[in-house]
Amino acid sequence: MKNIYIGFLALFTVFLSCSEDNDIQIKTVDFTLNFTHNWNDTLITIADFNALKFTNKNKEKLSITKLRYLISDFTFYNQNGDTLSTDDYHLVDLEKDESLEFTLSEKIPVGTYSKVIFRFGFTKEKNSSGIYQDLNSNNFGVPEILGGGYHFMQFEGRFIDQNSETSPFLYHTISAYNNTDVANVISTDTSFEVTLSSIEIKNNATIEIKAGLAQWFEKPNTWDLNILSTDLMGNYDAQIKMSANGKSVFSLGAVTQ
């Protein structure tokens, strides 16, 4: 599950082995992601769950009761354009402290990377039903009737609706699937890449990935929870919009090494 595609490293290693004079060892280090969450730059932890303390762009007051999401496929681009990829994946769950930090399964060579990319969700090729034991054990699968595979995110809570009642929201993102016409099923890969800017890795590094949760409701689609709050997994159009909004959620924070 965590095999590394060592394109760049293999090439570099071959080059070094041909060298007669030097026996240069490339230093490789741990690369750890630390996930933090905020609402318009105010830090959120599990301690902030259940309180109606957040207001989205559509002016709905809401609380958070659950947030977990899947990231995968890490690619490092060096300044020569070479790439190094891992196909790690990881489930971030705000109710599980240990999931807020994740170290890639393979060490990364030191150096300057013009960009680092990870994916929110799984690509279509990787999003096959039932193949990831840990995700199955976390009950993260998606029914076949909705296209199968896995959730990308379960973001749940309550909001005050237009009738001033407390109502639930289940902002579940999956790969978009439309089977209203069974003869013409439409499936769209709504996972997306998150590009982090240039990073110089010198030692074991921890990089902060900031998730601005308000963005899920904001850009480019202002989200009206009175219209779109539950039963969103089977709503193809909603999934397209959620994917679009998700692209502005994640950003690079502090780099510690």
Add this chain to the structure above:
Amino acid sequence: MIFSFLSCSSKKEELEEIYTPVVYDLKIPSLFKDKLIAPIIPADNPLTEEGIALGKKLFFDKILSGNNTQSCASCHQPQKSFVDQTRFSEGIDGNVGFRNAMPLFNLAWNFDERFNWDGSGLSLERQAFEPVRNPIEMHANWQDIEDKLNTHSAYPTLFKQAFGVLKIDSVLVTKALAQFERTLISGNSKFDKYLRGEAQLSSEEFNGFGIFMDESKGDCFHCHGSDNNPLWTDNLFHNNGLDVTFKDLGLGAITGDANDNGKFKSPSIRNLAFTAPYMHDGRFATLEDVINQYSQGLKASSTIDPLMKKVNQGGVQLSTQEKTDLKAFLLSLSDPEFINNPSFKQ
């Protein structure tokens, strides 16, 4: 006198003899091996044939109760999927509890290791301490239990073989019980056989599965698992809309967090044919009652789970046929081989 000395010496030697228990590998169903991460077996309590046999003996032995009238099996009966089919069980003093006895199966796959309806049992080993000493259950004193076991004709040898010790204590008792409980595995229901290509579902069962997995219908899978999660539970805690106010705080009484009030563990939907009545307080005598609750009986409260998304309409509003089909599917997850397994009986 010399003969007595020799026979006592022989008994002491027998107890001091080094005995290596035989490692036991759990018989894991193929679907579990394929779909789930490895079961939890703590490093300080590995499974052995001797440990499991000892745990089974203890499970059925009334010696664990204050007046030697009740065993674990009194309320957790193998032929009933390890429940007793009463709403509340009666303890040795005739006192009745306030929670329905939970079935025992697939416990080694409870990855967060929070047991009981309220999550108060933090590991399978620790869970066993409470019912033995609880005044409304087996009402025993653990020191007394240890004394009885240490002076028993058979137990010292059995504990020596299982754990290599001469003195029995409560920790070892709970370890043995946990070892036996980890072997209670249910994974061969009709639906399991269907997934393995060994059985066909009826149209009702198949339609019922569809309702269970349909976000716009039952939407049961978010809490109760799926064909890719053969535990058929998320093993998490939810307020599923039973009450407006709470007589029983459930998880909230354990965490002290008011946001956990009214939350109880999602039970597995395996073996429902054998485990009536249902819910943490056994309030529903039949599966029809349960399905009706989710269909039109939901009640709002401050901590109701957002997954109870149709609470404002009373529930998911299934039709009569849909309810029938859903029940048929649920029953297809019951495993007669589990309740008839001689390895689990006294």
